[in-house]
Amino acid sequence: MAKGDVDTYYEDGQWKNKVEGNSRASSVHDTKMDAQAAGRDMAKDRGVEHVIKNMDGRIGGKNSYGDDPRSSKG
Template sequence: MEGDVETVYENGLWKNRVDGHQRASNVAKTREEAVRTGRHMAKARHVVHCVRGENGEVVSRDDYRASPRGVPLPP
């Protein structure tokens, strides 16, 4: 979905990329640092945060979207 945040491993670095943009928003040396930053970005934007492992497979997916009442929306 447009605007979702994805944490990926590329060229020896962990990167956070906003869906719809080609360039990474930020890079990190460790997975933990990148996931923490990506989660913060997704929460602030009220979007989905998807983390991919080094092999490219989805490891986790957290949905921070919410309806006007604060109820999480279905995927």
């Protein structure tokens, strides 16, 4: 299975999705809603976490779509 969480973020006037470890954005969108939907689909397909950032770069939300090794077991 592919590795690398998916980040949705704002840069240079556009909303982008990038897979952790890649140097370039995987997709570019005009609106946060479009980028978030595409990022969610990418994360679901890869079985990884989707990190959604606000325009200022701070994390606004996270969703996990796989076996999250960071979650507690108990």
